[in-house]
Structures are given as structure tokens and as C-alpha cells.
Amino acid sequence: MQTVIIVIHLMIVATLIGVVLLQRSEGGGLGIGGGGGFMSSRGTTNLLTRTTAILAAGFFATSLFLSWWASYERKPVSIINTTSPAPISQPGTPPAPSGGLLDSLKKPEAPAAPQAPQSK
Known part of the structure; x- marks a missing residue:
């Protein structure tokens, strides 16, 4: 139902823009209105005003x-x-390894002390 109302709303918006643009400028705010034009009769002005209000x-x-x-x-x-x-965790305990991407990118830790080579 919301989609139907949105479509009706957009049709009203487009029609309202068109009707407002068809009206004759009476104030001449930009200096391009006035004079004889496409819609210049009084009856058409009343129709456009009522249509705009509706x-x-x-x-x-x-x-x-x-x-x-x-x-x-x-x-x-x-x-x-x-x-x-x-959940409350104990302080000082590391989180359990997750086996994610970051864990696979970790470098192996270096041994604490040098070790003798092992022979096979």
C-alpha cells in the first residue's frame, strides 16, 4: 500500500510543478513574466489557482x-x-582464537632463546 501512495504522491508532485510553471507571473520577480502569454485570460487564471490549491x-x-x-x-x-x-570475562585472559583472516596473517612468534639445530 505504501508503494501505491508513493506513486500517487509523485504524480501529484509532478502535476503541481507543471501547474505552477504554467501560471503567469504577476510580480515579475525575474523580469520575464507579464504581458500576453500562453495563459492570459482571467478564467484560466482562476482554474490554475484552484488546481494548484487542490x-x-x-x-x-x-x-x-x-x-x-x-x-x-x-x-x-x-x-x-x-x-x-x-557476559563478564576474566581480566588478563586473551580472547579465544577465532581462526579468521587476521590470525592467519600473524607472524609466528620468535623463540625466546636460540636453539641448537636438530638433525633428522
């Missing part, structure tokens, strides 16, 4: 629904583990 309401509703849906199954989680304490 699409904005749909965008708002789908945004709220998606945020609610994302947190619906989230449950509070404690960072303090109260079910069982952590």
Missing part, C-alpha cells in the same frame, strides 16, 4: 499519510538491555 492539499495529505505510515509499526526501544547482563 494539488497542494493532495500533496499535504499524502505527505502526512506517508509520515504516519512510516512510524506506524515503530515501537520504542530501550538502549539499556534489561533482559540479561553482558
Whole structure:
């Protein structure tokens, strides 16, 4: 269901962008609007304004629904583990060898004292 709402949300977003870009600039913020244009009649302006309001309401509703849906199954989680304490290890004991990659790359330890050669 979440995928369906996301697709509807994206269609509303794309349509809302298109409708806003079709509207005539009344403030002339960039100096490129105004004058006669593609959509210049008063009736078309009212239609675009209403369409923008409806699409904005749909965008708002789908945004709220998606945020609610994302947190619906989230449950509070404690960072303090109260079910069982952590295992306590004895101080000074080395960890058990795991046989991993790092253990295979270790250099063998040099003998503490020189040893006599052994014959076969």
C-alpha cells in the first residue's frame, strides 16, 4: 500500500510543478513574466489557482499519510538491555582464537632463546 501512495504522491508532485510553471507571473520577480502569454485570460487564471490549491492539499495529505505510515509499526526501544547482563570475562585472559583472516596473517612468534639445530 505504501508503494501505491508513493506513486500517487509523485504524480501529484509532478502535476503541481507543471501547474505552477504554467501560471503567469504577476510580480515579475525575474523580469520575464507579464504581458500576453500562453495563459492570459482571467478564467484560466482562476482554474490554475484552484488546481494548484487542490494539488497542494493532495500533496499535504499524502505527505502526512506517508509520515504516519512510516512510524506506524515503530515501537520504542530501550538502549539499556534489561533482559540479561553482558557476559563478564576474566581480566588478563586473551580472547579465544577465532581462526579468521587476521590470525592467519600473524607472524609466528620468535623463540625466546636460540636453539641448537636438530638433525633428522
